Amino acid sequence: MKMNWRSFLEGLYDLPSRVIFFDTTLRDGEQTPGVALRVEEKVKIAEALSELGVDVIEAGFAIVSKGEYESVKRISGLGLDSKVCSLSRCDRRDIDVAVDAGCDWVHVFIATSELHMRHKLNMTREEVVERAVEMVEYAKERGVVVHFSAEDATRSDMGFLMHVFKSVRDAGADSIDIPDTVGVALPHVMRALAKRAKEVTGLPVAVHCHDDMGLATANTLAGVEGGAEIVHVTMNGIGERAGNTSLEEVAVALKFLYGVETGIKYEEIAKVSKLVARLTGIPVPKNKAIIGENAFSHESGIHVHGVIRHPATYEPIMPEQVGMSRRIVIGKHSGLHSIDTVLRQYGFVLGEGEVRAVLERVKAVADLGRKLSDQELLQIVNELVGSKAVRPVVLTGFQQITTESGDRCIVEFEINGETLRVEGVGNTPLESAVDASLKAFTNILGDIKIIDYSLFASPYEDRHPYEAEVIIKVDGNTITGKGIGKTSGHTILNAVSSAVNQYLLTSSRRVGK
Ligand code: KIV
Numbered sequence: 387m388k389m390n391w392r393s394f395l396e397g398l399y400d401l402p403s404r405v406i407f408f409d410t411t412l413r414d415g416e417q418t419p420g421v422a423l424r425v426e427e428k429v430k431i432a433e434a435l436s437e438l439g440v441d442v443i444e445a446g447f448a449i450v451s452k453g454e455y456e457s458v459k460r461i462s463g464l465g466l467d468s469k470v471c472s473l474s475r476c477d478r479r480d481i482d483v484a485v486d487a488g489c490d491w492v493h494v495f496i497a498t499s500e501l502h503m504r505h506k507l508n509m510t511r512e513e514v515v516e517r518a519v520e521m522v523e524y525a526k527e528r529g530v531v532v533h534f535s536a537e538d539a540t541r542s543d544m545g546f547l548m549h550v551f552k553s554v555r556d557a558g559a560d561s562i563d564i565p566d567t568v569g570v571a572l573p574h575v576m577r578a579l580a581k582r583a584k585e586v587t588g589l590p591v592a593v594h595c596h597d598d599m600g601l602a603t604a605n606t607l608a609g610v611e612g613g614a615e616i617v618h619v620t621m622n623g624i625g626e627r628a629g630n631t632s633l634e635e636v637a638v639a640l641k642f643l644y645g646v647e648t649g650i651k652y653e654e655i656a657k658v659s660k661l662v663a664r665l666t667g668i669p670v671p672k673n674k675a676i677i678g679e680n681a682f683s684h685e686s687g688i689h690v691h692g693v694i695r696h697p698a699t700y701e702p703i704m705p706e707q708v709g710m711s712r713r714i715v716i717g718k719h720s721g722l723h724s725i726d727t728v729l730r731q732y733g734f735v736l737g738e739g740e741v742r743a744v745l746e747r748v749k750a751v752a753d754l755g756r757k758l759s760d761q762e763l764l765q766i767v768n769e770l771v772g773s774k775a776v777r778p779v780v781l782t783g784f785q786q787i788t789t790e791s792g793d794r795c796i797v798e799f800e801i802n803g804e805t806l807r808v809e810g811v812g813n814t815p816l817e818s819a820v821d822a823s824l825k826a827f828t829n830i831l832g833d834i835k836i837i838d839y840s841l842f843a844s845p846y847e848d849r850h851p852y853e854a855e856v857i858i859k860v861d862g863n864t865i866t867g868k869g870i871g872k873t874s875g876h877t878i879l880n881a882v883s884s885a886v887n888q889y890l891l892t893s894s895r896r897v898g899k
C-alpha cells in the first residue's frame with residue numbers, strides 16, 4: 387500500500403535506503419523494573435531475534451554479573467546471523483569482559499550532560515572527552531566494532547556533544563549513538579540532532595529513544611528522517627521506566643509508511659512479541675499498536691462490515707503481514723455481519739433470520755453493561771437454533787489418558803453422519819490433542835497444517851474455562867477457527883473442527899456420506 391501523501395516526503399528528507407536494527411531487548415529491555423532473565427531465556431530470545439532479522443543484538447551488559455557474562459558469551463557463540471554486542475562503560479575492565487565474552491560489537495557509553503557529568507560522574511568536560519577517546523581507542527585495539535553512545539545526549543550542551551562525537555570518531559569509533567535517555571526530545575529535535583551528528587562525523591548514526599513522553603517511536607522515525615541509519619529498539623517497547631522504542635512500531639512504519647528497507651521478517655513479529663512477553667512476564671497491553679490483542683480486532687458493525695468486504699477499509703496493514711490475525715468481537719456495536727462471521731469461525735452457518743435473532747439477544751445482554759463471552763454467544767445460538775445449526779464435523783467423544791511414557795488422546799468425530807475414531811499421542815495433553823486433530827482431518831481432507839494456535843483461560847466460565855484460536859492451512863486456504871472447551875486439549879480440538887467446518891461449508895469439498 388502506497389500512501390498518497392508519500393510525495394510530501396520527497397525532497398524533504400534524505401532517507402537511508404536500509405535501516406539497521408540494533409535490538410536492546412536483552413539489555414535495556416531487561417532493565418524494565420522487575421524483569422530478570424535466565425541465561426537459557428536470553429538464549430531463546432536471542433535466537434528468535436536473529437530469526438526475526440535484527441542486525442545487532444545487544445545481549446547484555448557483560449560486566450554486571452556472572453549470569454550476564456554467561457549470557458553474552460553463550461549468545462556470541464551461537465553463530466547467529468545477527469551481530470552480538472555488549473554494553474560497556476568507558477572502563478578498561480568493562481571492555482575486557484565484553485571482548486572476552488566473544489561479542490562482535492562493544493557499545494561504550496559515557497554521559498555528556500552537565501547534570502550527569504557533575505552529579506553522577508564527578509568529571510569535567512575535558513576528563514569525559516579524554517576518557518571516551520582513550521576507551522574507544524582501547525576497544526578498537528581489542529579488535530571489536532565500537533559503537534559509542536553519549537548518554538543523556540538530548541540534555542547535553544549541543545556544541546560539547548558534537549565535540550565528543552568528533553573526538554570519538556577520530557579515535558576510531560565505527561558508529562555513534564544519540565540516546566534520549568529520559569525521553570525528553572521532540573521529533574524536530576531528534577531529526578536535527580541526527581542530521582548534525584552525521585554532518586559533523588560522517589559516521590553511521592544511531593538513535594536510542596525512551597518513551598517517557600510517549601514520543602519514542604516518533605523521535606526514532608524523526609532521527610531516521612534526519613539521516614540516522616541505525617535504530618535502537620526493544621521488542622514490545624519494554625525498557626527502563628516507560629520503556630524504549632518498540633521494534634514492531636518502527637519496523638512497520640519504516641516499511642509501510644516510508645517505504646524504507648529493513649532486514650526484518652515481518653511475519654515473525656507476533657511470534658517474537660509473544661515469546662518476549664511470556665519470558666519477561668510483561669504482558670502486551672491490549673491496545674498496543676501492531677501487536678496488541680485489539681490491534682486487529684473490530685466490534686462496531688460498520689467497521690466489521692467494511693473489513694469483511696475489504697480489510698483495508700479499517701486496517702492499515704493486513705494482520706498476517708505481522709503474524710497477527712483479525713478478530714471480530716461481539717458486543718453492543720455488533721451488526722449482522724459480525725455475528726455471522728464469528729459463528730462461522732465456530733463452524734456454524736445460520737440463516738439470516740436466525741442471525742438477526744441472535745443479534746437481538748446479544749444487544750440485550752450488552753445493554754446490561756456486560757461483555758459477552760464467546761461461550762455466551764454459543765449458548766444463545768444453542769437456545770435459539772439448537773441442532774438445526776449446520777455443522778459437517780462435530781466432536782462427539784473425547785478422552786485423555788496420561789501415562790508415564792506420554793499422553794494419549796482418543797477422539798471421536800461425526801463427519802456428515804459417519805463416525806471417525808482417532809488416537810493422538812504427544813508429550814502433553816495439548817500435544818496429543820493436536821496430533822489427534824491432525825490425524826483425523828488429514829484422513830478426511832489430505833494435506834492440512836496447523837500454522838498457529840493460542841489458548842486463553844476464559845475469565846467468564848467455569849464449565850468451559852478455555853478458549854482457543856487456531857489457524858489452519860488446507861488446499862492453500864488459511865482459516866481461523868475458534869473453540870471453547872473443558873480442557874486445553876478439548877478446546878483445541880473444538881477450534882480445529884470449527885476451522886474445518888468453515889472450510890467445508892465454503893468450499894466445494896464433500897466428505898462423509
Ligand atoms: O538510555 C540510555 O542512555 C542508555 C545508554 C546506555 C545508551 O541506555
Ligand code: ZN
Pocket residue numbers: 414565567594596626
Ligand atoms: Zn536506554
